[in-house]
Amino acid sequence: MRAVLIYGAGDVRVEDVPDPKLLEPTDAIVRVVQSCICGSDLWPYGSKEPSEKGSRIGHEFLGVVEETGPDVTGPKKGDLVVAPFVWSDNTCEFCREGLQTSCLHGGGWGSTDVDGGQGEAVRVPQASGTLVRLPVEEDSALLPSLLTLSDVFSTGHHCAVTAGVRAGTDVTVIGDGAVGLLAVLAAKRLGAERIILMGRHTDRTDLGRDFGATDVVAERGEEGVAKVRELTGGHGTRTVLECVGLEPAIETAYGVVRDGGTISRVGAPQYPTVPADFGTFLRNVTLTGGVAPARAYIEELMPDVLDGSLQPGRVFTDTVDLDGVPGGYEAMKNRSALKVLVKP
Amino acid sequence: MRAVLIYGAGDVRVEDVPDPKLLEPTDAIVRVVQSCICGSDLWPYGSKEPSEKGSRIGHEFLGVVEETGPDVTGPKKGDLVVAPFVWSDNTCEFCREGLQTSCLHGGGWGSTDVDGGQGEAVRVPQASGTLVRLPVEEDSALLPSLLTLSDVFSTGHHCAVTAGVRAGTDVTVIGDGAVGLLAVLAAKRLGAERIILMGRHTDRTDLGRDFGATDVVAERGEEGVAKVRELTGGHGTRTVLECVGLEPAIETAYGVVRDGGTISRVGAPQYPTVPADFGTFLRNVTLTGGVAPARAYIEELMPDVLDGSLQPGRVFTDTVDLDGVPGGYEAMKNRSALKVLVKP
Numbered sequence A, B: 001m002r003a004v005l006i007y008g009a010g011d012v013r014v015e016d017v018p019d020p021k022l023l024e025p026t027d028a029i030v031r032v033v034q035s036c037i038c039g040s041d042l043w044p045y046g047s048k049e050p051s052e053k054g055s056r057i058g059h060e061f062l063g064v065v066e067e068t069g070p071d072v073t074g075p076k077k078g079d080l081v082v083a084p085f086v087w088s089d090n091t092c093e094f095c096r097e098g099l100q101t102s103c104l105h106g107g108g109w110g111s112t113d114v115d116g117g118q119g120e121a122v123r124v125p126q127a128s129g130t131l132v133r134l135p136v137e138e139d140s141a142l143l144p145s146l147l148t149l150s151d152v153f154s155t156g157h158h159c160a161v162t163a164g165v166r167a168g169t170d171v172t173v174i175g176d177g178a179v180g181l182l183a184v185l186a187a188k189r190l191g192a193e194r195i196i197l198m199g200r201h202t203d204r205t206d207l208g209r210d211f212g213a214t215d216v217v218a219e220r221g222e223e224g225v226a227k228v229r230e231l232t233g234g235h236g237t238r239t240v241l242e243c244v245g246l247e248p249a250i251e252t253a254y255g256v257v258r259d260g261g262t263i264s265r266v267g268a269p270q271y272p273t274v275p276a277d278f279g280t281f282l283r284n285v286t287l288t289g290g291v292a293p294a295r296a297y298i299e300e301l302m303p304d305v306l307d308g309s310l311q312p313g314r315v316f317t318d319t320v321d322l323d324g325v326p327g328g329y330e331a332m333k334n335r336s337a338l339k340v341l342v343k344p
Helices: A040-045 A143-150 A152-163 A178-189 A202-211 A220-232 A247-256 A279-283 A298-306 A320-332 B041-049 B142-148 B152-165 B177-189 B202-212 B221-231 B247-257 B279-283 B298-306 B321-333
Strands: A002-008 A011-016 A028-036 A061-068 A078-084 A120-125 A168-173 A194-198 A215-217 A235-243 A258-265 A273-275 A287-291 A319-321 A340-341 B001-008 B011-016 B028-036 B061-068 B080-083 B121-124 B170-174 B193-199 B215-217 B235-242 B257-265 B272-274 B286-289 B319-320 B340-342
Touching: A011 A298, A011 A320, A028 A078, A028 A143, A040 A320, A061 A120, A061 A143, A061 B028, A078 A143, A078 B011, A143 A152, A143 A298, A152 A178, A152 A235, A152 A258, A152 A287, A168 A247, A168 B121, A178 A194, A178 A202, A178 A235, A194 A202, A194 A247, A202 A215, A202 B028, A215 A220, A215 B152, A220 A247, A235 A247, A235 B041, A235 B286, A247 A258, A247 A273, A258 B152, A273 B321, A287 B170, A320 A340, B001 B041, B011 B321, B028 B080, B041 B321, B061 B121, B061 B142, B080 B142, B142 B152, B142 B298, B152 B257, B152 B286, B152 B298, B170 B177, B177 B193, B177 B202, B177 B235, B193 B202, B193 B221, B193 B247, B202 B247, B215 B221, B215 B257, B221 B247, B235 B247, B247 B257, B247 B272, B321 B340
Parallel strands: A168 A194, A168 A235, A194 A215, A235 A258, A258 A287, A319 A340, B170 B193, B170 B235, B193 B215, B235 B257, B257 B286, B319 B340
Antiparallel strands: A002 A011, A028 A061, A028 A120, A028 A340, A061 A078, A273 B272, A287 B286, B001 B011, B028 B061, B028 B121, B028 B340, B061 B080
16 A cells, blocks of 8 residues: 655655554554644654654544454444544543543554554554544545544644633633644633634634634734733733644743633643743643543544534645645645645 | 841841831731741742841741721731731732732732731731631630641642542652641542652651551652552552652652643742653643642631641641741751741
């Protein structure tokens, strides 16, 4: 089959790789119908050391079950399923608590012997725990929105949930990438009253307004902090959703959070530490969030997608086939695309 | 009157200072009956630059109201009252949310024109919001335990509350100082099932066991982390109460917290940042806590002290008069005293 490999910064290739085979009795093989490129894929695309041997990449996909191992219960041949961005048994003590990203028997896509999501097919370990059936047909127009449950919408939701967003909450969302925009949608869904979106790309912040942002702040750094404080009586917002992962973004988060408030971060951090000095201590600011256990949220979010009341798939601005994936990376890197859908 | 001043590291003196006077109509004057030395007073005692002009110090006291300004409602002349370790109006938007440490009209003891708690009397700004009446006599044996509501017990309680300790929770408490021991007591009061106390001074950890610790880990650093993990099936505890404020303590906290768990810190941080890299991110660890809004907790905690079911005053191992305060600092610094009560 064909799949995407990354060889180093700026070097993504589509190559022939071995077809996936069942290795464990708990495996399934899924033919990928839709996949996509993640903002977090841009980190290795921007900085990975060159290597002779490429690495499989991609961790968001939905597709059709082609084969299952003898111990797989649930997913059956022919089912259309979505996979969260880590696989997990969904039965261990962490999974039972809704933290499938810490599953004792789980792991990531594109690791040893496990395919990446950007390819024609994937061996899915722990298939019973990992895969969630989608009650639509393979040609449904809902597929792009359902695909966002694998990561980007679930990640925005995780950010809002861990920050404590609920009815009436005030929120600042930092970042107008796909995660930031879907954090807006998630916050709105949870009942947030005021949602300030910090971003400077008008086409993106316009979509953010459609998703529920009540205010947009285009300024960055100290100027951006001052603007958010001006909008909030000088104090900032009780919840801050940090959806970037860069140091200036997390610093902005500490600037716009209200004393006693909560920052949740879901942007994969490209920084080693966060401020925690006496001044921060005096303000009783909570830092939470982390990698999103998407598996925990799929069933909860799916009904709103199925009935069309939420359309998270609007974050896909471009669609490519496998050969178009290298161009898709470049388009996301230079920001001409917000998020790229892949139809292998 | 006489009061304590700090002139630099290791240099605490008792001197004559002007008697406090009402400056604002919302002030009260309180004659101090009991005060004490705080672990956080040891930070300037250990490192303050020498200065010609001493600074007033002490932020925990209870006493008798001697005079009130015309706008004071509530506290009356002759009332025995306890003061939380910051003063606040208790009516602003932060106070109403229980975050009196961020009061828009509040401040700290021992600042300009405001007396420190280690002295014979104190001008109390925002007296109506700040002071809480104690329904006992000035000679009550409960006074030392009631004094802990001003800071040290309320701080331990804040740590446990913000960490999310509730019935059945597992807890690691880092530090066997007075705050750590009272964090144990607070966690026990909130229903924690397993309380692992990390500390290496047997006399202190014995008191911790009396307060509710189920396990004591004397090892520190990596060895201590390994021991806590061994006690908890390899995963650490869901809540961690960091009651020290030094970098090794907060590092230990990240080591012993379970994935998805919460670290609350109430030890005044002597470090600028905390770990927040990708590894931490993958574990979904929450960092919360901060300076404790003691005012928010006094009424809630007081009944258990008044009926004798809790005896937080057991953390006082030594009692001195004002002249004994310099020796009290030294005793706490060299750890011969756990916490020193001051009867001016």
